[in-house]
Amino acid sequence: MYNNQNSALADKVVYDENATPKQGRWVDYVHVLQPPTEISWGFGTVYINSSIGITYLDIPIAPFNMLKDDISAQFEELPVEAVRGEPVRVGVKVNSTFIEEVNSKYEWIITRVSDGKRMTSSEGLKFSGHGTAGSGTVKLNRNQSRILYADFQMPDSEVRIQFSINKDGKSPEEADLSNNMLDSHPRAVKLVVPVGLEYDVLSKREKLPLNQGAPNTATVTLPRSDAWWTSNTTGALKVTNNTPTLFRAHQVLDNPPVNESSETVTRSPIFLTTIKREDFGDDPLNRKWMTPAPSPSAPIQRIGTVSQEGSIRKNYSYDVTICSKGEDGSDVCTTETRGGTASGSFQNGLDTKAYEVYVYNGKETITKPTFLNKIVNNTRDSFKKDLYWENESYKYNVIRWMYHLNEEGKPYKPEGVKTDAADHGVAVPGQYPRSFTQQASANVEWFKDQGTASSQTEFMKRHYEMARNAAKDRNNNKKLYDKAVFASDRELQKYAYPIKSGYYFNPAGSYTFTVKTVTFKQSENDTADHRDLVNAVINAFRYETNLVYINSDKKAVNLQNHELHPQRGGFKIVPGVLKAEDPRGVNNAVLLEVKDRKSDPSRYSKVVEPIYFSQNQDESKTHAFWKKVLEGYSESSTAGSHTFYKYREYVKNTEPKMYKITETTEVTIQINPENISLYTHASMQNGKYYVKAWVEDIALSTHEYSKLKTLNGIQVLDQIEVTVAGSMFDDLNN
Known part of the structure; x- marks a missing residue:
């Protein structure tokens, strides 16, 4: 409407429907503003002088070709691009201006641009609409469009769509074939190559x-x-x-x-x-x-x-x-x-x-390293035993490094985002916590008699050596009989340790062992594992004899001061045993003394080695022991996670530290350290008697080494055989 009065005059009548001009036809009043051509539309205007003023109506003027008998095709639906695997539909609209109904041949040619090969039904190619095959005949009527569709799955190549209708212009006879063929190339169908976001x-x-x-x-x-x-x-x-x-x-x-x-x-x-x-x-x-x-x-x-x-x-x-x-x-x-x-x-x-x-958030479990759980040389004649067990595990939270990338594909720091590394990496929580564990070990070794005066281990043979040699030499110097009075009779020298009842025979011996443990803890403190193992070995030591002593009450007793009852020919023999938990013997005297770190701190030593870790991406700042339990390292057989999925775990800096604790304790168990004289009972019957030191089996019932069950003791740590032949009364009578 002139001067844009459409709204104001919307309810006004301009001219009656189906009305005609007073003179001539409507076409006689069209002012041609832009004439048509063979292929382009023209444009004209009709001006109407009505009761509401002058109005106008725009009139399109058809191209000259549309006034001829013609078949034409055009893409009605043509995706410019598609992603591999995505369903694609191409639609072609075919029109005819022939007055009569005609049948015309059509053909689709759909090819891969990469190799020029035609697509097939195996790639999802199918046809529908007014043509259900790749080629055939379509029935056309004037002013009635026909639609033909081709569907396929987008391959990994651009696709070229070619379509023709009445290609040779023979069916029906047609002069202008310029609009009978369509070709999508090079505009469509482009392959959309996905942009990949790495792991x-x-x-x-x-x-x-x-x-x-x-x-x-x-x-x-x-x-x-x-x-x-x-x-x-x-x-x-x-x-x-x-x-x-x-x-x-x-x-x-x-x-x-x-x-x-x-x-x-x-x-x-x-x-x-x-x-x-x-x-x-x-x-x-x-x-x-x-x-x-x-x-x-x-x-x-x-x-x-x-x-x-x-x-x-x-x-x-x-x-x-x-x-x-x-x-x-x-x-x-x-x-x-x-x-x-x-x-x-x-x-x-x-x-x-x-x-x-691409998504990868780690393995739920990592194959755990193989650790020994056994005791080496766990026999009752071995003085040295090596214990191996899997250390207790500690759970740790881990992180991985991920990135925000800019348009150039380089890491950057978005506004408001915390980045923890120089390369703008972001510490991202790992999905699965990891458990740290390692090979723990211990060494328990009892020292044998070294044969030197400075040694802390002196077996009974050395303690009684001076007195025994004095008896062999029939030496009467009392100072030489420091620990026992051995018989000097020539006929008794065939025995290793001959004595006569009634004289003193002092218990003696000095036994040293070391315990060394290697454990892994979250603290640098001394470990209960080491302390309890040392105490267990101390408490397993036994000093035993079946000699019959006499106490201050003139009673016959064994080494533990337990009264022995008379029987024919002497007394009932009941061995007496000394141990750390019950060190008192005849006359309630302390006959066993333990020398350990309590009495001498130098007997204990500890070496603390940090098992370092860092969430820093410098691999050298993560200890090899950690790499055995974290994903993304060759040490844990998961290097492929880093190689293929850019996934590697680091322990968070805020997690507790881990330490390798190596502790060594030396213990000496001394028998009768004051050399208290203990007298055998004068009525002790003649015969063979023994004095021995040994170690009891240890039930490992606490800490992680409890899985080893039993640490076998030592059947004979030290032993002598004492022969009683006669009594002190024989010497008095002589």
Whole structure:
């Protein structure tokens, strides 16, 4: 409506439906503003002088070719691009201007651009619509379109779509064949190659030139040769993010609103966005690991689209001369300036982008290192035993390193995001805590008599050696009989240790052992494992004899001061045993003394070695023991996780420290350290008696070494045989 009065005059009648001009036909009143050509449309206007004023109606004028008998084809549906594996549908619309019904042959040719081979049904190719085969005949009627479809799965190549109808122009006879053949190449169908987000990528910034990188142009044209422009060109190319859950925090650059003098406007918008791993269902940064875990080689794919459409407008004016008859019959003409708005459209566009996120969040379990759980030389004649057991395990939280990438694919620090490394890496929690364990060990060794005076281990033979030699030599110097009075009778020298009852025979011996343990703890303190093993060995020591002593009450007793009952020929023999937990003997005297770290701190030593770890990516800052229990290292046989999935674990810096604790304690058990004289009972019967030191079996019932069950003792640590022949009364009588 002239002067844009459409709204104000909406209820007014301009002309009656099916009305005709008073003179002639409507076509006689069409002012041709832009004549048609063979292939392009023309444009005209009809001006109507009605009761509400002068109105106008725009009239399209068909190309000359449309007035001929013609068959034409055009793409109705043609995706510009598609992702591999995505279903693709191509639609072709066929029209005919023949008055009569005709049958015309058609053919599809759909090929891979990469190798030129035709696609087949094995790739999902099928046909539908008004043609259910790759070639055939379609029935065409005037002014009635026919639609033919081709569907297929997008291969790993661009696809070329060719379609022809009545290719030879023979069925029916047709002069113009220029619009009978279609070819999508090189515009479509492009292969969208997915952008891959690697296993260690949290997000990636993307900078996407739209419209496949080509400029998008819109043009306005004056509708008549005598018109002139009266305004700037205005409008906008609208860019729409169709997938806001994929394209995050998007921005559009180089796309200002249109307000310029030019009749042709070009825009080349650039789409900025961020692709986030969390939008694919995997959010390890916030401990929301994808469940169930996908195959590491099968990425999670999402496809997003960005569309664009828009138009421009530009006002114009032109002069119209209107003449009418005056009262005197003469022509009266007036000139009016009228105006309108020309418009033009940008090309509608749809950009498709595909993204593949690769997911790997670690193994739930790592094959545990093999550790020994056994005692070496665990026999009752071995003085040295080696214990091996798997140390208790400690759970640790781990991290992996992941990254935010910029448009160039380099790590960067997004605003508000904490990064912990110089390369902007982000410490991301590992899905599975790891357990630290190692090979723990202990060595228990009893020293044999070294044969030197300085040795802390002196077996009974050495203690009684001086007195025994004095007896052999029939030496009467009492100072030489420091520990016992051995018989000097020549006929008794055939015995190793001959004595006569009634004389003193002092218990003697000095026995030293060491315990060395290697354990792994979260503290540098002395360990209960070591302390309890040392105490268990101390408490397993036994000093035993079946000699009969006499106490201060003149009673016959064994070494433990237990009274012995008389029997024919002497007393009932009941051996007496000394041990650390019961060290008192005859006359309640302390006959066993333990010398350990309590009496001498130098008997204990400890070496603390940190089992260092760091979440720093420098591999040298992580101890080899850690690498045995963390994923991503050759030491744990999981180096492939790092090689193939960019996954390697580090212990968080805030986790407790771990230490290797090596402790050594030396213990000496001394028998009768004060050399208290103990007298045998004068009525002790003649015969063979023994004095021996031995070690009882140890039940390992606490700590992790309890899995070893029993540490066997030593059946004979030290032993002598004492022969009683006669009594002190024999010497007195002589």
